[in-house]
Amino acid sequence: MSRSLHIFTPSNLTFPKQPYPKPSSNRRFPATTFSPKLISIKASTSSDPNSSTSPQVLISNNGTGASGILSSTPQDYDTPPSQSIISDSSSIEVDAVTEVELKENGFRSTRRTKLVCTIGPATCGFEELEALAVGGMNVARINMCHGTREWHRRVIERVRRLNEEKGFAVAIMMDTEGSEIHMGDLGGASSAKAEDGEIWTFSVRAFDSHRPERTVNVNYDGFAEDVKVGDELLVDGGMVRFEVMEKIGPDVKCRCTDPGLMLPRANVTFWRDGSLVRERNAMLPTISSKDWLDIDFGISEGVDFIAISFVKSAEVITHLKSYIAARSRDSDIAVIAKIESIDSLKNLEEIIQASDGAMVARGDLGAQIPLEQVPSAQQNIVQICRQLNKPVIVASQLLESMIEYPTPTRAEVADVSEAVRQRADALMLSGESAMGQYPEKALAVLRSVSVRIEKWWREEKCHEAMELPVVGSSFSDSISEEICISAAKMANNLGVDALFVYTKTGHMASLLSRCRPDCPIFAFTSTTSVRRRLNLQWGLIPFRLSFSDDMEGNLNKTFSLLKARGMIKSGDLVIAVSDILQSIQVLTVP
Ligand SMILES: Nc1ncnc2c1ncn2[C@@H]1O[C@H](COP(=O)(O)OP(=O)(O)OP(=O)(O)O)[C@@H](O)[C@H]1O
Ligand SMILES: CC(=O)C(=O)O
Ligand SMILES: [K+]
Numbered sequence: 310m311s312r313s314l315h316i317f318t319p320s321n322l323t324f325p326k327q328p329y330p331k332p333s334s335n336r337r338f339p340a341t342t343f344s345p346k347l348i349s350i351k352a353s354t355s356s357d358p359n360s361s362t363s364p365q366v367l368i369s370n371n372g373t374g375a376s377g378i379l380s381s382t383p384q385d386y387d388t389p390p391s392q393s394i395i396s397d398s399s400s401i402e403v404d405a406v407t408e409v410e411l412k413e414n415g416f417r418s419t420r421r422t423k424l425v426c427t428i429g430p431a432t433c434g435f436e437e438l439e440a441l442a443v444g445g446m447n448v449a450r451i452n453m454c455h456g457t458r459e460w461h462r463r464v465i466e467r468v469r470r471l472n473e474e475k476g477f478a479v480a481i482m483m484d485t486e487g488s489e490i491h492m493g494d495l496g497g498a499s500s501a502k503a504e505d506g507e508i509w510t511f512s513v514r515a516f517d518s519h520r521p522e523r524t525v526n527v528n529y530d531g532f533a534e535d536v537k538v539g540d541e542l543l544v545d546g547g548m549v550r551f552e553v554m555e556k557i558g559p560d561v562k563c564r565c566t567d568p569g570l571m572l573p574r575a576n577v578t579f580w581r582d583g584s585l586v587r588e589r590n591a592m593l594p595t596i597s598s599k600d601w602l603d604i605d606f607g608i609s610e611g612v613d614f615i616a617i618s619f620v621k622s623a624e625v626i627t628h629l630k631s632y633i634a635a636r637s638r639d640s641d642i643a644v645i646a647k648i649e650s651i652d653s654l655k656n657l658e659e660i661i662q663a664s665d666g667a668m669v670a671r672g673d674l675g676a677q678i679p680l681e682q683v684p685s686a687q688q689n690i691v692q693i694c695r696q697l698n699k700p701v702i703v704a705s706q707l708l709e710s711m712i713e714y715p716t717p718t719r720a721e722v723a724d725v726s727e728a729v730r731q732r733a734d735a736l737m738l739s740g741e742s743a744m745g746q747y748p749e750k751a752l753a754v755l756r757s758v759s760v761r762i763e764k765w766w767r768e769e770k771c772h773e774a775m776e777l778p779v780v781g782s783s784f785s786d787s788i789s790e791e792i793c794i795s796a797a798k799m800a801n802n803l804g805v806d807a808l809f810v811y812t813k814t815g816h817m818a819s820l821l822s823r824c825r826p827d828c829p830i831f832a833f834t835s836t837t838s839v840r841r842r843l844n845l846q847w848g849l850i851p852f853r854l855s856f857s858d859d860m861e862g863n864l865n866k867t868f869s870l871l872k873a874r875g876m877i878k879s880g881d882l883v884i885a886v887s888d889i890l891q892s893i894q895v896l897t898v899p
């Protein structure tokens with residue numbers, strides 16, 4: 310790129326000469342001494358990328374404020390699917406929970422960390438789902454390892470109905486089974502207890518209705534051939550352990566060395582001399598034929614996210630993304646790479662780069678690498694995701710003891726705090742919400758710990774600045790990134806109440822979220838599907854709003870709609886950015 314560009318940042322941006330006060334301790338500008346409503350800095354785009362006119366930053370003072378123009382190459386945002394655009398231009402949609410939170414506690418106290426709940430027998434009813442939505446569930450996860458497609462379809466229907474009838478924007482994430490080795494479904498039993506010293510049979514034979522006592526089926530045909538006498542067999546990452554004693558045809562006799570509860574379809578790994586054995590099962594495809602059918606199901610149901618289990622390489626993600634694109638022109642399903650195998654750690658950056666987000670799936674990850682390596686892997690994945698601008702979910706065993714007990718352990722609270730402190734986009738409940746005794750209580754713990762830790766770290770100003778590399782490929786993308794970095798920095802320095810972002814595809818909102826600003830981000834988008842997808846990203850409060858290319862009009866409309874609902878008030882200080890007209894505007898709410 311030969312053209313030079315003046316990207317404005319707070320350091321090279323000239324504000325009007327008019328003095329304005331330093332942020333006071335409550336970090337709120339008195340509207341009387343500073344009239345930010347009139348400051349508008351725009352990066353307008355020239356239509357000719359090769360234009361010889363040199364880019365310029367113009368700051369003009371229109372009375373008391375200023376406006377700046379910065380020219381650049383044309384931006385290209387793709388138009389979202391027309392089908393999902395809601396034509397009602399007079400309303401704004403936000404979920405009832407956020408609305409109450411904003412009204413009662415103000416901007417600062419809103420939760421920035423998003424919450425994902427796995428839906429299972431304990432939470433599949435409409436009322437239970439509603440209780441989770443009221444409790445702050447942003448994304449409902451359905452795990453295709455369990456239940457029938459018909460069961461999952463009903464859950465999706467209920468979540469949809471909840472969104473329609475009660476104004477929520479709960480997104481749906483479908484998680485594939487993947488083709489690693491796991492046990493069968495225990496013939497319908499909810500669990501099986503293995504006691505110390507007991508002999509259990511792991512068999513590749515399928516059992517119809519009658520499962521012989523102390524026998525479990527294993528889904529991998531090569532199992533009996535690949536294991537050796539003396540191997541250690543770990544169920545669910547070591548929750549239960551066995552030693553292989555004898556092989557009899559398709560049956561493998563094992564002695565329980567670490568007793569515990571085995572759940573249906575629990576994952577099985579085997580170890581030899583302290584290392585994970587990956588014989589022919591290493592060749593199992595990431596996406597099995599059953600997974601492809603589940604993916605077709607997810608596409609036809611219009612789920613918002615598909616999470617792929619046991620990803621090994623970026624190719625499988627790229628392949629799936631083109632498969633989805635060819636089959637679902639109207640909806641845009643985001644693909645989340647689950648990082649839960651040794652192979653995925655080896656190819657981490659390429660996999661995350663190819664995906665729309667990632668999950669630190671600590672359950673299986675902890676079965677493939679030594680447990681003491683899981684925390685550093687988590688930190689690394691969270692950091693790479695933030696740098697590459699991909700949402701990241703920290704999952705598994707966050708509040709494991711709450712499957713049975715109404716209060717978490719102190720260690721669990723510390724674990725949740727750590728994920729919040731790392732500023733992961735989202736935390737996930739698995740068994741706690743799918744089949745535990747206290748799904749709502751577990752969600753409430755995630756909620757209160759998140760809010761508390763976020764507030765604490767904001768107040769202490771403990772967050773280290775993170776180097777955010779350029780992620781976009783076009784010049785226009787770079788401008789959007791710089792705008793977001795500058796806007797977030799300005800928002801922190803000026804102590805504004807909220808950042809507003811008007812975004813058609815959601816991209817600009819995600820770039821702002823990546824900066825992890827101190828104030829919440831109101832993300833306005835015209836489609837319900839983008840709004841749902843943004844619900845996974847840190848700090849974003851997604852609104853559905855029809856808007857035009859006239860930012861002045863958009864802002865006035867937003868202010869009056871939000872004021873009418875008591876969600877903002879006169880005098881609130883806001884910074885607005887948009888991907889319609891690449892710009893930063895500082896405004897006080899009239
Ligand atoms: N749809 C479902 N029907 C029945 N039980 C379910 C369902 N979803 C989850 N569960 C139960 O909740 C437990 C925890 O759920 P989770 O989604 O973490 O599954 P998992 O088997 O550990 O697999 P994964 O590694 O894919 O997360 C499961 O082991 C299962 O017992
Ligand atoms: C979530 C998941 O798949 C795991 O932790 O293994
Ligand atoms: K799964």
Ligand SMILES: [Mg+2]
Pocket residue numbers: 618649670672673
């Ligand atoms: Mg897993």
